[in-house]
Amino acid sequence: MPEPRGSRRWPWRTLRATAFPLLLLGLFEATARRAAALGSEVLAPPSAALRALAQAALDGSLWPATGFTLGAAALGLLLGAGLGTLAGVTLGLSARASRATFLSIELLRPLPSVALLPLAMLVFGFGTGLETSLVAFGTFWPQLLLIQAAVRRVDPQLLELGRLLGLSTAQRIRKIVLPAIVPRVFTALRLGMGFALVIAVTVELAGNPHGMGYAMLLAQQSLAPAMMIGWLAWIGVIGVLLNTTMLRLQRALDRRMGVAV
Amino acid sequence: MSAPDPAAGQPAEPFLRFDRVAIRLGGKDVVSLARLDVARGEFVCIVGPSGCGKTTLLRAAAGLLRPAEGEVRRNGRLITEPSREMAMVFQDYGRALLPWRTVDGNVALALEAAGTPRTEWPGRIADALRKVGLQAHGQHFPAQLSGGMQQRAQIARCLAQRPTLMLLDEPFGALDAITRQGLQDELARLAREQGLTVLFVTHDLEEAIYLGDRVIAMRTNPGPGRPSLARAIEVPIDRPRHQLATREDPTFLRLRRELFDHIERGHA
Amino acid sequence: MKSAWPASLALLAALIALWWAASLTGWFSPAFLPTPQATAASLTEGLRGDLLQASLATIGRMLQGWLLAAVAGIALGAAIASSATLRPWVQPTLEFLRPLPASAVMPLAIALYGLSPAMVLSVVAFGALWPTLLATVHGITSVEPRLIDVARCLRLSRAAFLWKMGLPNAVPDILAGLRLSLTVALIVSTLGEMLASQDGLGLAILVASRAFRASELFACLVLLSLIGLAGHALLVLAGRWLLRGQRH
Numbered sequence: 200m201p202e203p204r205g206s207r208r209w210p211w212r213t214l215r216a217t218a219f220p221l222l223l224l225g226l227f228e229a230t231a232r233r234a235a236a237l238g239s240e241v242l243a244p245p246s247a248a249l250r251a252l253a254q255a256a257l258d259g260s261l262w263p264a265t266g267f268t269l270g271a272a273a274l275g276l277l278l279g280a281g282l283g284t285l286a287g288v289t290l291g292l293s294a295r296a297s298r299a300t301f302l303s304i305e306l307l308r309p310l311p312s313v314a315l316l317p318l319a320m321l322v323f324g325f326g327t328g329l330e331t332s333l334v335a336f337g338t339f340w341p342q343l344l345l346i347q348a349a350v351r352r353v354d355p356q357l358l359e360l361g362r363l364l365g366l367s368t369a370q371r372i373r374k375i376v377l378p379a380i381v382p383r384v385f386t387a388l389r390l391g392m393g394f395a396l397v398i399a400v401t402v403e404l405a406g407n408p409h410g411m412g413y414a415m416l417l418a419q420q421s422l423a424p425a426m427m428i429g430w431l432a433w434i435g436v437i438g439v440l441l442n443t444t445m446l447r448l449q450r451a452l453d454r455r456m457g458v459a460v
Numbered sequence: 461m462s463a464p465d466p467a468a469g470q471p472a473e474p475f476l477r478f479d480r481v482a483i484r485l486g487g488k489d490v491v492s493l494a495r496l497d498v499a500r501g502e503f504v505c506i507v508g509p510s511g512c513g514k515t516t517l518l519r520a521a522a523g524l525l526r527p528a529e530g531e532v533r534r535n536g537r538l539i540t541e542p543s544r545e546m547a548m549v550f551q552d553y554g555r556a557l558l559p560w561r562t563v564d565g566n567v568a569l570a571l572e573a574a575g576t577p578r579t580e581w582p583g584r585i586a587d588a589l590r591k592v593g594l595q596a597h598g599q600h601f602p603a604q605l606s607g608g609m610q611q612r613a614q615i616a617r618c619l620a621q622r623p624t625l626m627l628l629d630e631p632f633g634a635l636d637a638i639t640r641q642g643l644q645d646e647l648a649r650l651a652r653e654q655g656l657t658v659l660f661v662t663h664d665l666e667e668a669i670y671l672g673d674r675v676i677a678m679r680t681n682p683g684p685g686r687p688s689l690a691r692a693i694e695v696p697i698d699r700p701r702h703q704l705a706t707r708e709d710p711t712f713l714r715l716r717r718e719l720f721d722h723i724e725r726g727h728a
Numbered sequence: 729m730k731s732a733w734p735a736s737l738a739l740l741a742a743l744i745a746l747w748w749a750a751s752l753t754g755w756f757s758p759a760f761l762p763t764p765q766a767t768a769a770s771l772t773e774g775l776r777g778d779l780l781q782a783s784l785a786t787i788g789r790m791l792q793g794w795l796l797a798a799v800a801g802i803a804l805g806a807a808i809a810s811s812a813t814l815r816p817w818v819q820p821t822l823e824f825l826r827p828l829p830a831s832a833v834m835p836l837a838i839a840l841y842g843l844s845p846a847m848v849l850s851v852v853a854f855g856a857l858w859p860t861l862l863a864t865v866h867g868i869t870s871v872e873p874r875l876i877d878v879a880r881c882l883r884l885s886r887a888a889f890l891w892k893m894g895l896p897n898a899v900p901d902i903l904a905g906l907r908l909s910l911t912v913a914l915i916v917s918t919l920g921e922m923l924a925s926q927d928g929l930g931l932a933i934l935v936a937s938r939a940f941r942a943s944e945l946f947a948c949l950v951l952l953s954l955i956g957l958a959g960h961a962l963l964v965l966a967g968r969w970l971l972r973g974q975r976h
Contacts, residue, residue, distance in 0.1 A: 544883060547881070560896045573888070574882075
C-alpha cells in the first residue's frame with residue numbers, strides 16, 4: 200500500500216529509523232542490568248559492552264584482532280572473487296563450458312566453508328592461510344554464479360550490434376560484455392564482502408586463534424560478557440560500515456556508468 | 461460544428477462533471493481550470509500530446525488523486541476515492557493483470573473485490589470473456605497471450621464490474637495498428653450495448669474522432685487564461701462507424717483537419 | 729537447449745580421475761587427501777551406521793531450523809510489509825541487520841543456553857530467518873504500481889491486497905530467500921555441531937580430522953554436499969512448479 204507522504208524530511212526520517220533499535224537496546228539494557236544484579240555471568244548491558252569496547256580501543260587490543268580478520272577476509276575475497284569473476288566470465292561466454300561444469304559446480308558449491316575447516320587446518324595449520332583459503336573457497340562460488348548469470352544477461356541486441364560493427368570476439372568481450380557487467384560485478388563484490396566477513400569470523404569461532412571471532416570466543420569462555428557483547432557489536436558495526444561504504448561506491452559507479460539509480 | 465466551451469450546452473445534471481479542476485504535481489499545475497460535463501452514455505475523447513496532463517485528469521476522475529482546486533463529481537456526488545461503479549483500463553496491460561492468475565482468475569478479481577456470491581462467478585466470467593471474444597482463453601495465463609488479448613482481458617475484468625463509467629488511458633497505444641482497429645470497434649460496440657459512459661484518453665487524433673461523440677483537445681503548460689481543456693469538437697457522424705468508410709467521410713476529414721490545425725497552432 | 733548431463737557427468741568423471749591420479753603421485757599426504765576408492769569405501773560403510781545417523785541429525789536440524797525461520801520470516805515479513813505505518817520504523821533496522829553474520833551470535837547463545845541441541849537449533853533458525861524475512865518484505869512491497877492502482881480502483885481491503893497481490897507477487901522473491909535460508913541453515917548447523925559437540929556431520933568431520941581418518945572426513949564432505957545439493961534442487965523444482973505458466 201502506498202507510503203504516507205510528507206514525512207520524509209531529514210530529522211524525522213533519522214529519528215524514525217533509529218527509534219526502534221534504540222527501543223530494543225533500551226530493553227536489552229534493562230534486562231541485562233537486572234540479570235547482572237542477580238549475579239549473572241553471561242549477560243551484560245549494552246552500556247557495559249560499550250565501555251569494554253572503548254577500553255579495548257584505547258588500550259590497543261581492539262585493533263590487531265580487527266586488522267587480522269579484515270586482512271584475512273580481504274585477501275580471501277581477492278582470491279576467491281577474483282578467480283570467481285574470471286571463471287564466471289568464461290562460463291558465461293561459453294555455453295559448452297557452462298553445460299560441462301554444471302554438475303561439478305552444483306556438487307562443490309553447497310559445501311559450507313566451515314566444514315572444510317578441519318581439512319584446511321591439516322594443510323595450513325593455524326593462522327592467515329587457514330582463514331584466507333576458506334574465505335576464498337566460500338566467496339568463489341557465489342561470485343562465479345553471479346558473474347556467469349550477469350554475462351548471460353547482457354542484452355543480446357548489444358552483442359549483435361558488436362557483430363554488425365565488425366568487432367572481433369575479443370573486442371566484443373572487452374568493449375561490450377565487460378563494461379555491461381561492471382555494475383553486477385560490483386554488487387556481487389559487495390555481497391562477497393559480507394560473506395568474507397562472515398566466513399572469517401566463523402573460522403575464528405571454530406578454531407583459528409586470531410581475530411575478532413576468537414576474541415569474542417575468549418571473552419565468552421573467560422566469563423567476560425561485557426567484552427563478548429562488545430565484540431559482537433563491533434563485528435556488526437564493521438559489517439554495516441563495509442556494506443554502507445560499498446553501497447555508496449556502487450551508487451556513484453552506477454551514476455557514472457549511466458545505470459538507472 | 462465546434463463549441464469553444466466544453467462545458468456549455470449540457471443538461472443540468474451531467475453524469476460526470478469537472479468543475480474548474482486544477483491538479484498540481486511536483487509544484488507545477490499539470491491541469492488547470494479544467495471544465496467538462498459528460499452526459500450519461502456519452503463517449504468523450506480527450507486528445508493531446510504527451511505530458512499535457514490527460515492521464516492525470518483521468519486519474520482524478522477515477523478518484524486515484526485529489527485535485528488541488530475544483531471538484532470532480534459523478535452523479536452529483538463528489539469523487540474523493542475510487543468506486544466500483546467506475547472501471548479503469550490502463551495502457552500498460554501487462555502490468556495491470558495478475559501474472560500468477562489465469563484470465564478467468566483475473567476477471568474473477570473484480571468479482572471477489574465486489575463480494576459477488578461465488579455461485580454467480582462462472583456465469584459472469586463467461587459473460588465478460590464472451591463480450592471481448594476471449595471465451596476460449598480463460599485458462600491461459602497473461603504471459604501466454606498476445607498484447608491485444610491481454611488488453612481485452614483487462615477490459616473483460618472491467619466489464620465484470622458492471623460499471624456505469626469507463627475510463628481508458630491510451631488503451632491501444634501499445635498495440636499494432638491492425639489489433640488496434642479491431643479493439644476500437646469492439647470498444648465502440650460494447651459501449652453502445654452496455655450503455656456505458658466513456659472517457660477515453662489518446663494522443664491519436666483520428667482514433668479520437670473515430671470513437672468519440674465529442675473530442676476535447678487538451679493543452680500542455682496550462683496557466684491563467686489558458687485552461688487545460690481548450691477546445692471541444694462535436695462528432696456528428698452516425699454509428700455504427702466503419703474503419704474504412706468513416707475515415708473517408710468528408711465530415712471526418714473536416715474535423716480531422718480542424719483538430720490538427722488547432723493542435724498544430726500550439727493550442728491557441 | 730542441449731542437455732547438460734552428458735558433458736557434466738563426463739567432466740565430473742574427469743575430475744575424479746584427476747583426483748585419483750593426484751592421490752597416486754604421493755605428493756599429497758594421505759592424511760588430507762585420501763584416494764577416491766577409500767572415500768567411496770568409507771561412504772558405503774559409514775552409511776550403514778554412524779554416518780547415516782549423523783546425516784539424519786544434520787538434515788533434521790537444518791530442516792527444523794529452516795522451517796521455523798520460513799514460517800516466522802514469511803509471517804513477520806508480511807506483517808511488516810503490509811503496514812505502511814510500521815514499515816518506515818522497522819525497515820531501516822532490518823536493512824541494517826542484513827550484513828550481520830548470524831554465526832557470530834553463537835558464543836552469546838552458548839553463554840545464555842549452554843551447549844545443547846536447542847541452542848544450536850535456535851541459532852540455526854535465527855540465522856535462517858533474515859533472508860526469508862527480507863525477501864518477503866521486498867516481494868510484497870515491490871508490487872507493480874499499476875497493480876496497486878487496480879487494487880485501489882477495485883477497493884481491495886488491506887488483507888485482500890496482501891493475500892491476492894502482495895504474497896503472490898512475492899513468491900519468486902520468497903523462494904529465492906528460502907533457498908538462501910536453507911544454505912545458511914546448513915552452514916550454521918554444521919558450525920553448531922562443531923562448537924557444541926552435537927551429533928551430526930559437523931561433529932563427524934571434527935572427529936575424523938582429529939583421528940586423521942581422511943577418507944571418513946571426505947565421506948562426510950560428500951554427504952554434506954549431497955544434502956545441500958538435494959535441498960537446493962528440491963526448492964528449485966518447487967519454485968518451477970509454483971510459477972508454472974508465468975513468465976519470470
